[in-house]
Amino acid sequence: RKEVEQDPGPFNVPEGATVAFNCTYSNSASQSFFWYRQDCRKEPKLLMSVYSSGNEDGRFTAQLNRASQYISLLIRDSKLSDSATYLCVVNGGGNNRLAFGKGNQVVVIP
Amino acid sequence: GAGVSQSPRYKVAKRGQDVALRCDPISGHVSLFWYQQALGQGPEFLTYFQNEAQLDKSGLPSDRFFAERPEGSVSTLKIQRTQQEDSAVYLCASSHPLNEQFFGPGTRLTVL
Numbered sequence: 001r002k003e004v005e006q007d008p009g010p011f012n013v014p015e016g017a018t019v020a021f022n023c024t025y026s027n028s029a030s031q032s033f034f035w036y037r038q039d040c041r042k043e044p045k046l047l048m049s050v051y052s053s054g055n056e057d058g059r060f061t062a063q064l065n066r067a068s069q070y071i072s073l074l075i076r077d078s079k080l081s082d083s084a085t086y087l088c089v090v091n092g093g094g095n096n097r098l099a100f101g102k103g104n105q106v107v108v109i110p
Numbered sequence: 111g112a113g114v115s116q117s118p119r120y121k122v123a124k125r126g127q128d129v130a131l132r133c134d135p136i137s138g139h140v141s142l143f144w145y146q147q148a149l150g151q152g153p154e155f156l157t158y159f160q161n162e163a164q165l166d167k168s169g170l171p172s173d174r175f176f177a178e179r180p181e182g183s184v185s186t187l188k189i190q191r192t193q194q195e196d197s198a199v200y201l202c203a204s205s206h207p208l209n210e211q212f213f214g215p216g217t218r219l220t221v222l
Contacts, residue, residue: 004152043201043213044153087152096141096208097166100152 001026006088006101013078013108021104022072023088032091033064035073037084038103044087047073078108112136114214116202122220123192131187131217135204142185143211144177145201153201159185160207192221 006023013019025033033050048055050062050071061074071088088101115134123129135142140161145153146169155169161182170177174192179185189196199218203211 006152008150043215045213046210096205096211097143097155097158097169098145098153098203098211099155100145102150102152 002101003027003099004088004090004101006104008102008105010105010107013075013082013106015078015080015108015110017078018074018076019078019106020072020074021086022070023101023104024068024070025088025090025099026069027090027099028069030090033071034089034091034098035060035062035071036087036089036100038087039084044100047086073104075106078106080108080110082106083108114202114204114212116200116214116217118217119215120218120220122222124222125194126191127221128188128190129192129219131189131200131219133185133187133202133204133214135183135185135202136212137183139204139206139212140182141205141207141211142179143203143205144185144187145203146171147199147201147216149198156187156200189219192219194221197221 035047036044037047038044050064054063059076063072085103087103090099142159144156147153158166159179174190176188199216201216202214205211
């Protein structure tokens with residue numbers, strides 16, 4: 001079983017709509033959680049960290065459920081520029097190595 | 111300031127050939143990571159350095175893969191006797207310990 005599971009999609013989203021997706025992780029000892037964004041043929045870049053209390057950054061809201069071991073991301077008022085792959089990332093190792101999900105591919109349609 | 115740089119950006123190798131991939135981390139970053147990203151997959155951890163010490167190489171898929179960081183700055187990932195299944199993007203990331211990892215643009219390796 002992979003350490004981080006994500007349904008890859010694609011998620012076709014009309015411009016202006018809201019899209020939400022989540023991932024599950026297997027290591028209950030994981031300490032840090034992130035969403036990374038990866039554009040086609042580019043490197044991953046940190047979108048936001050995810051905290052137990054939930055956190056928001058503009059149109060993006062992230063939630064963590066430790067009991068169920070899942071992490072969610074919600075994007076409101078989708079823009080064409082939000083089209084990308086969103087990678088769910090967990091850091092549970094003492095050396096700070098990251099475990100990535102397969103990614104959720106989001107396509108925002110005009 | 112300058113980010114993480116990697117070279118070459120693209121490499122085509124014949125099966126059985128040896129390749130060397132270079133990573134220049136952000137200046138002052140102690141931690142350096144290598145990841146392998148196959149098509150349609152998320153990055154997979156390969157190995158981790160803290161300064162010149164390779165503290166974790168549990169992700170290296172076989173003994174054909176070797177990484178070094180002799181002076182605690184630039185790192186090289188070497189793949190001997192390349193196989194078709196080695197075709198992937200190899201990503202390097204650097205960070206201060208326990209801080210955000212910054213990724214380089216990757217080296218896209220194609221083994222024919």
